[in-house]
Amino acid sequence: MPSNIPRQARRGAAIGMKRAFILSTGDELVRGRTQDRNAAEIARALSAEGLTIVGISVVGDDLDDLVAVLRRAAQEADVVVMSGGLGPTEDDCTRAAAARAAGVRVRRDPALEEWLRARWAERSLRMPESNVRQADLPEGAEAVPNAYGTAPGFQVTVDGCEVFALPGPPREMRGVLADEVLPRIRELIGATDHVVRTRTLETFGARESDLGERIADLMGRDTWPRVGTTAMRGTIRVVLHSEGAVDEVEAGLDRVEADVRQRLGGLIFGRDGATLAQLVGERLIATRTSIALAESCTGGLVAGALTSVPGVSAVFPGSFVTYSNAQKVALLGVPAELIERAGAVSEEVACAMAERVRAHFGTDIGLGVTGIAGPDGGSAANPVGTVHLALASVRGVTHRRVVLPGDRALVREIAVKCALDFVRRALLRVAT
């Protein structure tokens, strides 16, 4: 956030932007036995509505903890959206916690009790009497219907802050959020010209630090749009984020995106979550460029990535996994003496694999990948992580050697991306 703007403005308040706090509850969540996905989903939904998320908290099924966090959240935010703790059992204490935070009693809501019994009757089930406590509400709270289950939510005001309590099961939370809560929040914040927009530019082929240096001056904390980078297992994402009046925001993002594209050029392969596999697969199909693969260290994962793209069968007849040296000879006809002389993990063998697999399948492109994924097999000359890639086409064979970081899984995963990126760059040359 820009440091030259006073905190209030930075958090959006001064420009009439509402602040939201998200709260997930459950012992299984706070102990990490279940991964909480509700908070992230709610955060995305509220951000899209133009709210600023000031924080996310996860607390166990403990009344005191819940009351404390709820009170604090109500002070920090205009809206609190919480999920979980609405079940019928002992440790579901959201109703009691909200009541205590609001300084009111819990009372049974007759209409809600009726609704509850009706829900069970609909499914011709007898409601366990213990479940009747799901008809309890903090005094002054309004029930929020749940069309997806038997646990109703509610809305209550805690010192001026609107608190929405949603059921914990993701499917129910999702439904109630969309049907009931987001519409109420839109009313609450009223018509606002304030929008929040994020664009991401997906890059491959440079280190995060090198890439960061190229756009360092755009990444200052006091410039809008905010520009940041995130590295994800080999791919580096440039995130452009801005908020404010819609026209200024879009104009600002266009300007910075153009600037970043100019500086990073061919490193950028897509936008907003595009994957290399998707891009390469689609471009192969679009340009009717056929491809065959000979994989060693990636063991079929490059083929697996390509075939994640529907319709790729039009350009991908098939491929070899030549995991043993014997099969590099038997299937591809790589000369045994070459493997003997240069080593299975070498430029020579990678190139031979690419040329021969291309010839075997009669495709436009042949790709060969051979390397050392580890944990064993490394040497001073060829440390673990060494991967040789070769691409054969009508233009001849090109080769790349990379030394990748990480464990076996990461080396293989990044090797797949290197292979796909190698094809992407070859296709770009075709295109130009």
Place this chain on the structure above:
Amino acid sequence: MPSNIPRQARRGAAIGMKRAFILSTGDELVRGRTQDRNAAEIARALSAEGLTIVGISVVGDDLDDLVAVLRRAAQEADVVVMSGGLGPTEDDCTRAAAARAAGVRVRRDPALEEWLRARWAERSLRMPESNVRQADLPEGAEAVPNAYGTAPGFQVTVDGCEVFALPGPPREMRGVLADEVLPRIRELIGATDHVVRTRTLETFGARESDLGERIADLMGRDTWPRVGTTAMRGTIRVVLHSEGAVDEVEAGLDRVEADVRQRLGGLIFGRDGATLAQLVGERLIATRTSIALAESCTGGLVAGALTSVPGVSAVFPGSFVTYSNAQKVALLGVPAELIERAGAVSEEVACAMAERVRAHFGTDIGLGVTGIAGPDGGSAANPVGTVHLALASVRGVTHRRVVLPGDRALVREIAVKCALDFVRRALLRVAT
């Protein structure tokens, strides 16, 4: 939670259990663009050490927010473990926030700077000067080495609470947590008789509801150990959880695990996060059973899964991805008229693929997979999700047809697990 145990004891406070708070930082996390998994993983690890997790918070890359949450966490807990914000860029403010919360300055640590430059040198890379800020530490903090990346963590005391800052990338966080932080925490908390233990039994081949029925009586809310199930993209995990005095806990888990194993038998393929690929790969190696694959709809992913296991090259010479019908004929010699007559997605073709790939590679087992991953290509007879698997061995050929739920990605993912499970069951027969 058992309702017969007083809440305090359950929270652990009354029995001198240390309290931990977990903090994840990053704009992409608080906005929900990236799902935070670090907090849950750290929570599991700390719970296993017998700590009580009092809360989890996610905050954006905002210095003020971070300082505020950190100060509060330090008051509520004896230990705070945070992840993220240790990168070299402008928006990485964990170092500054920890310093401010501790009321000290940030200073450059010469030894750390040396280590940092050495890390880059090792990989014969030039360190961008901007990265030197990763050698900054709050005064009085101790650097926590990171053997998995170039972002060192640190440990600092914030009013009596031990704060550990870990790198954000999950792989680095995981490594530093296990190697450096947990040992320090064990020293910190000393010997305690109260332990928290979770065991998981990994199963494949039954629906969650069917499986649940078989162990329903073990899943009551007031029985120890707690027993639950979680479905994860085809595999179903049975979770056994217990806490208390170490002997009782282990005895209870042993008893229930034996009971569950008796009831679920061959459905269980492993424990505590074991994967089918791992298990099958290792068993193939141990029994010296060689295997070759002919994949169509899975497009190389079965080979990719097998080769995730180090040393599998001893039993896996290689495989074919025969994505087009033409290649099923050309590479495998599946009769064109058979494909014509029975269809590419059929028992006949799957069996032919298995037999012929086994013959071609001269392996003990040949596996053939052909199916319709979608979104297109489905028919009334063969809906999207239909997958034929065939396994050829000295005993002849066995076949399975499954119709899998979900989108293209899920169908392919579960198809891979079906293929691996098919091999697992064949090997079990070998074993017995």
